[in-house]
Amino acid sequence: xxxxxxxxxxxxxxxxxxxxxxxxxxxxxxxxxxxxxxxxxxxxxxxxxxxxxxxxxxxxxxxxxxxxxxxxxxxxxxxxxxxxxxxxxxxxxxxxxxxxxxxxxxxxxxxxxxxxxxxxxxxxxxxxxxxxxxx
Amino acid sequence: xxxxxxxxxxxxxxxxxxxxxxxxxxxxxxxxxxxxxxxxxxxxxxxxxxxxxxxxxxxxxxxxxxxxxxxxxxxxxxxxxxxxxxxxxxxxxxxxxxxxxxxxxxxxxxxxxxxxxxxxxxxxxxxxxxxxxxxxxxxxxxxxxxxxxxxxxxxxxxxxxxxxxxxxxxxxxxxxxxxxxxxxxxx
Numbered sequence: 209x210x211x212x213x214x215x216x217x218x219x220x221x222x223x224x225x226x227x228x229x230x231x232x233x234x235x236x237x238x239x240x241x242x243x244x245x246x247x248x249x250x251x252x253x254x255x256x257x258x259x260x261x262x263x264x265x266x267x268x269x270x271x272x273x274x275x276x277x278x279x280x281x282x283x284x285x286x287x288x289x290x291x292x293x294x295x296x297x298x299x300x301x302x303x304x305x306x307x308x309x310x311x312x313x314x315x316x317x318x319x320x321x322x323x324x325x326x327x328x329x330x331x332x333x334x335x336x337x338x339x340x341x342x343x
Numbered sequence: 344x345x346x347x348x349x350x351x352x353x354x355x356x357x358x359x360x361x362x363x364x365x366x367x368x369x370x371x372x373x374x375x376x377x378x379x380x381x382x383x384x385x386x387x388x389x390x391x392x393x394x395x396x397x398x399x400x401x402x403x404x405x406x407x408x409x410x411x412x413x414x415x416x417x418x419x420x421x422x423x424x425x426x427x428x429x430x431x432x433x434x435x436x437x438x439x440x441x442x443x444x445x446x447x448x449x450x451x452x453x454x455x456x457x458x459x460x461x462x463x464x465x466x467x468x469x470x471x472x473x474x475x476x477x478x479x480x481x482x483x484x485x486x487x488x489x490x491x492x493x494x495x496x497x498x499x500x501x502x503x504x505x506x507x508x509x510x511x512x513x514x515x516x517x518x519x520x521x522x523x524x525x526x527x528x529x530x
Contacts, residue, residue, distance in 0.1 A: 282431055292428035294459025309424045323423065326398055330407060331419045337411055 230317035234274040237314040240307075241271035247307040256295055257304060260287045267315065279317030288312065397436050398426055406437055413459075429461050449485060 245268050251257035263286035270276050282288055287308060290296065296304040313319060319327065397403045403426075410422050417425070430436060446463035448456045464472075464483055472482045479485065 282428065288428055292425065293462060294457040297457070297459045305421055306418060309420050312424070313420070322399075323427070326423050326426070327419050329404075330411070330422050333408065333411060334419060334422075337415065 230279045230320075232277055232279055232317050233314065234271075234276070236318075237271045237276060237311075238274055240311040240314045241268045244268065244307040244311040245272075247302040247304055250302050251299055251304070254299065256290075257299055260290070260296070260304070260308075263287060264311075268311075271311075271315070276315070280315050282312070282316060285312050285315055397430055402437070449479060449483060 244264070245261070248257055248261040248264075267276070267280075267285070291305055291308055291312075296308070299305075398407065407422065407426055410425055411417070414422070442465065445466045447466050447469045448460060448463050449469070450456055472479060
């Protein structure tokens with residue numbers, strides 16, 4: 209059973225400042241890194257997941273040591289393309305994509321205001337969404 | 344240079360080395376950042392801005408809705424990240440277009456196509472890139488993982504539908520199969 213963490217609303221408060229949307233919160237990043245590592249290690253038989261763990265290991269280790277302070281770009285985070293390509297979609301219990309997303313957000317310095325607005329929009333769309341019946 | 348900067352640079356170098364390994368997944372255009380914090384911040388903001396403007400548009404709303412329809416159980420965070428990652432990983436922003444030719448997915452040789460993949464090229468664009476001798480990884484912004492041994496799989500269904508719609512509904516409407524003609528181009 210993995211712990212569910214809301215990457216937006218849980219954990220410590222972010223620092224302020226003019227570029228607060230791009231500041232890493234080391235505590236939240238550490239929590240996300242530990243969770244991601246735990247999730248990835250639940251799939252020892254998957255080359256895809258082991259490859260992701262291997263690629264992310266330096267970043268996970270540094271995050272756990274609270275050694276990262278500068279945010280990374282989305283495309284610089286190993287695994288981003290494969291996540292977008294749906295490679296890990298079937299590894300959902302525990303959920304690899306969810307854990308990666310939380311880690312990625314923290315590694316990028318948290319959600320920007322624009323991303324927060326996007327989350328709000330999607331949440332509203334989800335509330336009003338009725339799945340179409342398949343024919 | 345401070346200790347934290349040295350640490351970060353070391354990590355980035357190590358991370359880049361990992362990306363060149365054949366078994367490691369990697370994002371396209373991965374080596375833009377050069378260790379300068381201001382440059383990193385600028386790049387991070389630019390990257391976010393491009394996807395954000397599109398997603399704020401009517402087309403963007405439609406794109407999000409289709410992502411949602413493709414996976415109604417996905418969390419808000421996952422849908423938002425899928426939308427942004429798909430936009431910032433591709434060569435171009437999605438556009439609505441009626442097509443009447445097969446799409447091609449380029450993958451490492453022997454690997455299956457992810458049934459959830461949103462990244463495809465037109466067959467004609469693929470053949471044109473081959474004929475012109477383009478580096479396929481660079482031309483199609485593929486991850487380095489695909490560079491060493493590329494295979495092409497042809498989606499064997501001819502159809503007329505919107506490209507963006509199809510991107511969101513690949514699992515439902517398309518089954519990949521081996522494309523002998525395209526593979527022969529790569530041999």
